[in-house]
Amino acid sequence: MAVARAKSRKADEANNPSSQVLRFGADKPLILEAGVKLAPFQIAYETYGELNADKSNAVLICHALTGDQYVASTNPVTGKPGWWEVLIGPGKIIDTNRFFVISPNVIGSCLGSTGPASTNPATGKPYGLDLPIITIRDMVRAQAMLVDHFGIDQLFCVIGGSMGGMQVLEWTSTYPDRVFSALPMATGTRHSAQNIAFYEAGRQAVMADPNWRGGKYIEAGVRPEKGLAVARMIAHITYLSEVALHRKFGRNLQDRQKLTFSFDADFQIESYLRHQGMTFVDRFDANSYLYLSRAMDYFDMAADHDGQLAAAFKNTKTRFCVVSFTSDWHFPTEESRALVHALNASGAPVSFVEIETDRGHDAFLLDEPELFSAIGGFVASAARAKGLA
Amino acid sequence: MAVARAKSRKADEANNPSSQVLRFGADKPLILEAGVKLAPFQIAYETYGELNADKSNAVLICHALTGDQYVASTNPVTGKPGWWEVLIGPGKIIDTNRFFVISPNVIGSCLGSTGPASTNPATGKPYGLDLPIITIRDMVRAQAMLVDHFGIDQLFCVIGGSMGGMQVLEWTSTYPDRVFSALPMATGTRHSAQNIAFYEAGRQAVMADPNWRGGKYIEAGVRPEKGLAVARMIAHITYLSEVALHRKFGRNLQDRQKLTFSFDADFQIESYLRHQGMTFVDRFDANSYLYLSRAMDYFDMAADHDGQLAAAFKNTKTRFCVVSFTSDWHFPTEESRALVHALNASGAPVSFVEIETDRGHDAFLLDEPELFSAIGGFVASAARAKGLA
Structure with missing residues (x-):
């Protein structure tokens, strides 16, 4: 019974999520890297805080593989608190009294953004494997359409770990003028063979x-x-x-x-x-x-730039804080170090924080004082530079 | 068709293997750590070379999880050469012109020693999960019955990697007088949580x-x-x-x-x-x-001796050469180091060879010159000490 209930809840969430939804019709397709158009499609998202008058205080949160838009509010399927409430909320390090936090569900997921569980308008049935393959860049380009919807030219900060970190990096590469600061954590510029x-x-x-x-x-x-x-x-x-x-x-x-x-x-x-x-x-x-x-497997920023990783960031105006964790063997520190070298080569301002912890990859989701201190310092400094202080 | 053929071949191999078989009747049960008797039961094995007159030149090979007795001869199921022919054979480092090599299939496996695919005499059907849980010690105690069958009091050397290395260690602990020299490789005294x-x-x-x-x-x-x-x-x-x-x-x-x-x-x-x-x-x-x-999971030599790993080896007369590989993360070098410390504490003569390689755990099965040099040196020295030179 519990399973049956969860199933029906989830089926509803895929098409009619509890969160806010932005729908794009046939006139606004998402052109996918697979070479096909996805239309209609929708993005489910949550927001926290208020967008200021000059639309300069927006923070975009990019979730990981099994994450969702409920970053600082209750997940309607599990009933659990937001997955990053330790970091985001009123008075928290990402202070929603100060920042306007946008948290979309990625395309390809199952919490309300178009994904394989969504109804395929051509058949009236769930897409299943008829949905084209989605890439990290596709996710980011859909997110940019959501950011456009708010009339935001430049995001103050884009933050994410793991697959979320891949989106952060792709944001700075695809939209070099639209990200003031970026916090990619526990991530890499490509998926390793392992x-x-x-x-x-x-x-x-x-x-x-x-x-x-x-x-x-x-x-x-x-x-x-x-x-x-x-x-x-x-x-x-x-x-x-x-x-x-x-x-x-x-x-x-x-x-x-x-x-x-x-x-x-x-x-x-x-x-x-x-x-x-x-x-x-x-x-x-x-x-x-x-x-x-699959989107993570396909991600390879150097390959997208003729093998030159630094070229992926050549036009970026973003200031970076790259975070890795010593015991993370899913995305080892060496991957972050290679990223930092490429950012240095491209001339981007970057600070690199390698956090000593034995908690592995998931450390970015946990209550890690050194992590919070690093994020807090970086965000405060970026806010001053942006005139948000 | 290929699958069907392989299946029938394998079913035959489980009960009537192509290799030699030693059968024990109801009067010779194997008393398992699970607290029950296994009878009748059988051990399938291969031998290479000749046992000398004073039965002092026997080398026992212990295979890994998915290994078998076909260490230096063709596997009848796959048609492939023996899995350690690089090491064992006429003129090889374990020279079968000189040593009598005994290579049993472990109890619980499927190449002719009693395992879950063997016919349960009580039902006439395959055991399946009605076979009691088998431990590393059970495997070793069955091997000792095979060694008894040859009238061998003391094995010149016991060699194995991974699960085979666990058997090597268990041999020296359970039969401290019966192993002159031991070569545990890429192994540990317990399975880690990972x-x-x-x-x-x-x-x-x-x-x-x-x-x-x-x-x-x-x-x-x-x-x-x-x-x-x-x-x-x-x-x-x-x-x-x-x-x-x-x-x-x-x-x-x-x-x-x-x-x-x-x-x-x-x-x-x-x-x-x-x-x-x-x-x-x-x-x-x-x-x-x-x-x-499961046998590997259950293996924990310290736990078997009130948490004192050195106590597991307190009576052993064996000389050891412990081999690990720098890039092995299945059984990291630290596990071998802990073993060496315990052997030192128990007063056993031990040399420790950590081989620099990027080939990971499987390096013990590969053509690694430094490995062969270490094994060759250890075996030659032990042979001299044993008077086999």
């Missing part, structure tokens, strides 16, 4: 589930829950450091405090992962997982 | 496959191929270093040399992984994968 490999294993797990049905599971009234749960388990391991896993779980046993000599979840890490898998399928669409992981 | 996590994701992938059928797929004439392929893909990523993946594949594209904007295997790493998954299911039993990965 990252592609882990996501490919996850996609194969989804597609191996007979309930996936070639992507047409919504019409069939089923869901590839087991496959998606395995995909989530794989990815989740990469989000945590080995040290964090050891500290948090080690080889600790479940309640009975002894081995059961069975395939039950003897170890706490096993039941934790199973729980992560099961709760994920209640809130996320399997096809969206395929599309968004 | 390793348990990756294997648990793999097991869940197998069990999520509807063809798994609660483990009773052989009777049903089906196989959980997709689930097992995903499990193999996950594990395979952990066997390679990020650097090796980058060097070997990077973001290189398949034949067409451009992105297809689809979920096809655009990247070489994707088609490589898919190939690894597909070929694996033709040669390995899914339930064996569950059992052997």
Whole structure:
């Protein structure tokens, strides 16, 4: 029953989300990198705070693979608080009494922006795999149409981690005049072979589930829950450091405090992962997982500029603060270092903060005092430079 | 057709292997750590070379999770050469003109030693999950019965990598007088939380496959191929270093040399992984994968000795050469270092060779000159000490 309820809630959220929605008709297509037009399409988003008179105080939040627009307000599917409330809100580091925060759901996701769970107007059925492949640049170009809608020429700041960080970087490259400051965290300018490999294993797990049905599971009234749960388990391991896993779980046993000599979840890490898998399928669409992981695989800023990474940033007017975490092996610090070198080569002002933590990739979502201090300092300095102080 | 042939070949190999078999009847049960007796049971094995008159030249090879007894001869299922022919054979470093090499298939596997694909004498059907959980110590105690069969009191050397290395260590702990020298490689004295996590994701992938059928797929004439392929893909990523993946594949594209904007295997790493998954299911039993990965999870030598790792080796008479690889993140060098410290504390003679390579965990199976030089030197020295020179 819980699953059935979540499913119907989610199906509604894909087309008629609880959040605000901006709809574009056939006259305003999104021209995709795949070479086709997406129309009509829609962007679901949340905003926090007020846009000031000269429209200079807008902060755009870019979410990660399994994130959403509910960055500082309750997620209607899970009932949980916003995923970055530790950072964003009244009186917080990104102070919504001061800044106008725009938080869109990315194209390809399942919380109200057009994605594979959305109704395909040509058939009246969910897109499934008939949706063209979406890229990071496609997501960003859709976001720019949302920013246009507000009449904002230049965003004060664009912030995001992981896949969100990819969007931040793409923003500064595609719209070099429209981003005053940028905070890409725990990210890189391309997906590594190892990252592609882990996501490919996850996609194969989804597609191996007979309930996936070639992507047409919504019409069939089923869901590839087991496959998606395995995909989530794989990815989740990469989000945590080995040290964090050891500290948090080690080889600790479940309640009975002894081995059961069975395939039950003897170890706490096993039941934790199973729980992560099961709760994920209640809130996320399997096809969206395929599309968004694919978008990350395809992301390669140097390849888009004849192999010259610095060329991707050659016209940017943005000031950068690049953040990495020492124990992040999903997007290791070396990736951020390569980005910083390219930004230096392109002449962009950039500060680089490598945060010492054993919490792995997910550290950007956690209560990390050193992170908050770095973000706070950078945003305050940028606000002074922009005349927002 | 190829799959059907492989399946029937494998079903035969589980009960009536192409290799030699030692059968134990009801009067010679294997008493398992799970607290039950396994009887009858059998051990499939290969031997190379000749046992000398005083039975002092025996080398025991312990294989890894997906390995087998065909260490230096053709695998009857795959038709491929032995998996360690680079190391073992006439004139090789482990010279079969000089040493008597015994290579058993572990209990729980699927190449002729009793495992979940073997016929359960109580039902006349394959064991499936009715086989009790097997541990590393169970494997070793069965191997000791094979060694007894040859009338060998003390093995000259016990060698193995990964799960094979766990068996090597267990041998020296359970039978402190019976191992003259030991070569544990790319291994540890316990499975880390991260390793348990990756294997648990793999097991869940197998069990999520509807063809798994609660483990009773052989009777049903089906196989959980997709689930097992995903499990193999996950594990395979952990066997390679990020650097090796980058060097070997990077973001290189398949034949067409451009992105297809689809979920096809655009990247070489994707088609490589898919190939690894597909070929694996033709040669390995899914339930064996569950059992052997579980055996690795359960392995914890310190826990078996009240948390004192050195106590595990307190009576050993063995001389050790511990080998690790700098880029192995499945069993990082730190695990080997902890082992060496424990061996030092227990007073065992030990040399520690950390090999600089970017090839990751699988380096122990590859043509690594520095590895061969270390093994060769250690074996020659041990042979002199044993009077085999």
